[in-house]
Amino acid sequence: MGVQDSGSSADNEYPDGSVRLRNPHIQLMDQDILYHLALGSESHDLVSMFGDVKFVCLGGTPKRMEQFAFSIMDEIGHKLPAGTTLLDISRYSYRYSMYKVGPVLAISHGMGIPSVGILLHEVIKLMYHARVRDPIFFRIGTCGGIGIEGGTVVISEDAVDGLLRPTLELPVLGKLLQRPAKLDKKLARELKSLASAEDPYDTVTGRTMCTYDFYEGQGRLDGAFCDYTEADKMHYMTQIHKAGVVNIEMESLSFAALTHHAGIKAAVVCVTLMDRLKNDQVLAPKEVLDEWQSRPQILVSRYIKRYLSMKGRLSLDGPGGSMCVKSPRRFKLVQQESETYD
Ligand SMILES: O=P(O)(O)O[C@@H]1C[C@H](O)[C@@H](CO)O1
Ligand SMILES: O=c1cc[nH]c(=O)[nH]1
Numbered sequence: 001m002g003v004q005d006s007g008s009s010a011d012n013e014y015p016d017g018s019v020r021l022r023n024p025h026i027q028l029m030d031q032d033i034l035y036h037l038a039l040g041s042e043s044h045d046l047v048s049m050f051g052d053v054k055f056v057c058l059g060g061t062p063k064r065m066e067q068f069a070f071s072i073m074d075e076i077g078h079k080l081p082a083g084t085t086l087l088d089i090s091r092y093s094y095r096y097s098m099y100k101v102g103p104v105l106a107i108s109h110g111m112g113i114p115s116v117g118i119l120l121h122e123v124i125k126l127m128y129h130a131r132v133r134d135p136i137f138f139r140i141g142t143c144g145g146i147g148i149e150g151g152t153v154v155i156s157e158d159a160v161d162g163l164l165r166p167t168l169e170l171p172v173l174g175k176l177l178q179r180p181a182k183l184d185k186k187l188a189r190e191l192k193s194l195a196s197a198e199d200p201y202d203t204v205t206g207r208t209m210c211t212y213d214f215y216e217g218q219g220r221l222d223g224a225f226c227d228y229t230e231a232d233k234m235h236y237m238t239q240i241h242k243a244g245v246v247n248i249e250m251e252s253l254s255f256a257a258l259t260h261h262a263g264i265k266a267a268v269v270c271v272t273l274m275d276r277l278k279n280d281q282v283l284a285p286k287e288v289l290d291e292w293q294s295r296p297q298i299l300v301s302r303y304i305k306r307y308l309s310m311k312g313r314l315s316l317d318g319p320g321g322s323m324c325v326k327s328p329r330r331f332k333l334v335q336q337e338s339e340t341y342d
Contacts, residue, residue, distance in 0.1 A: 017133035019124060020263045032129065034122040038093035041129045050130035054103035055304050056123060058116065058255070059140040059296075062088070062097035065106040068140065068297050069099035075301045076308055078102045103313070104304060109139075109251060113168075113212060116251040120258040127264075136187065137259050137266040138303075140296040143208070143249035144218060145272030146241045150284055151201050151292045153299060155191050156183055156208035156268035159252035162217060164209075164243055168257035181210075181256035184265040191267055194302040201295060206246030208268060210253035218248050220280040237277055247272055269296040 026032060031042035039046065057072075059065050069086050072078075078101050080086070090098040090107075096119055098107045107123065109116040116139075127135050145152055159181040160166050168179045188205055195203030215223025219233045252268045259266035271292045273282050284292070308314045 018131060019127040019133075019135065021125065021128045022261065026125065026128075032125060034126060036093050036095045036118055037090045037098060037122050037126065039090070039126065046126065046129040047131055050100070050105070050126060051132065052103055053100070053105050053127070053130065053132050053135060054307075055300075056105045056107065056127070056135055056137045057140055057300060058107050058109045058119070058123075058137065058251075060109060060111060060142065060251075062108040064140070064293055064297075065097055065108045066099060067294075069101050069104070069106040071294075071297060072104050072106070072301055072304065073101045075305055076102060076104070076314055103308070111214075112250045113210070113254040117170075117254045117258065120254065124258065124262045124264070135264060137255070137264050138300045139251060139255050139266075139268045139270070140300055141249055141251065141268065141270040142273050142293060143247040143270040144274055144276040145247050146237060146245055146276050148202070148204065148246060148272055148275060150272055150274045151288075151295070152272045153195070153201060153203040153295045154208065154247045154270050154272060155188050155203065155205045155299075156247075156252055156256075156270070157185065157188055157205050158183060159208050159210050159256040159268065160245070161253055162209065162211045164240065164245075168253045179257040179261055181253045182260040183252075183256045183267060187265050187267045191269060191299055191303055194299055194306065199295075199298075203299065204246060207244040208252045208270070209240060209245045209248045211248060211250055214250065218276070222280045234277070241277070248276065269299055271295045 031040055033040045033043075057065070057068060059068065066086070066088070073080070073086070086099050086101070088097045089100060090096050096108050096110065098105060100106075105123075107119065109119045143154060145154065148154070158166055161169070166181050168181050170177045170179075192203065192205050211217035214220070216225065216227075219228075219236050220226075221230055221233060247270060249268075249270055255266060255268060273284065273289065273292065274280070282289070305314065
């Protein structure tokens with residue numbers, strides 16, 4: 001089966017900017033249960049809960065995405081009513097965590113292509129059911145750098161697999177389905193322009209390799225198994241570096257392919273945890289790693305703030321979030337009226 005290209009993300013969009021579902025079956029269903037998000041098209045009023053979403057930010061861990069939700073709340077001046085706090089909307093799924101701050105959704109995606117792929121199917125359907133128009137998706141992650149120091153921010157120009165192919169492959173009904181993994185080049189350039197000379201770290205753009213494994217799949221010498229030599233590893237690392245690969249992680253291929261197929265603008269911004277030409281293990285202390293992880297978030301926050309200020313929507317107060325209202329006996333989900341950010 002050849003690579004199915006659905007054109008550029010802009011070509012895929014409906015004229016009103018709504019998200020394209022390339023699945024005729026969904027419209028025929030009485031309800032659509034977004035099982036791993038603990039949401040449903042009949043059980044929840046998805047339009048009023050999520051209709052105002054503009055930015056969907058994904059990252060590996062629930063904690064990172066919770067921290068991002070709190071920090072973006074400060075950055076965009078979003079106020080919660082007194083006595084309330086942010087609530088994990090998908091907490092009863094026990095799979096992913098989801099926070100909503102006005103037009104921003106922050107969701108954890110777990111590790112690897114299968115996990116992010118399942119999430120993207122459901123988040124893209126969520127955008128469709130909620131009638132969100134022209135959402136922008138970001139992955140805010142960590143990675144290993146190649147020839148760059150730990151703590152460097154990498155904005156992906158494109159995503160390739162371990163064989164340097166820019167294609168997501170998935171066996172479907174006994175055949176290999178191939179989808180091009182394309183990211184929005186303009187969005188990547190805009191993000192790069194928001195890196196500041198004052199930042200005490202570098203922000204670079206380049207090709208990202210996405211693998212199916214952290215150890216052997218990324219040519220590490222420190223897994224439980226290793227059938228190659230250090231010289232073999234270094235040869236491979238040098239070859240992929242020459243092919244333009246500046247970092248390696250585990251989700252960009254699926255993220256790029258599924259967002260592109262849905263006509264959604266997307267970017268991947270990751271911080272490097274080490275230079276894989278020098279070592280394999282994550283040696284930086286916890287506090288350093290925590291600060292490094294905030295760097296992609298800072299860049300994406302700048303983009304969101306600039307976007308909202310250009311639209312005159314900064315300093316949001318009141319409506320547009322999901323929150324937890326403390327009552328003496330229980331926590332209650334409060335859904336607020338929606339605004340649109342287009
Ligand atoms: O967003 P995260 O930090 O989860 O991204 C990378 C790729 C894998 O998910 C994980 C491996 O440590 O980190
Ligand atoms: O080396 C690394 C670091 C983080 N995530 C990865 O996938 N690889």
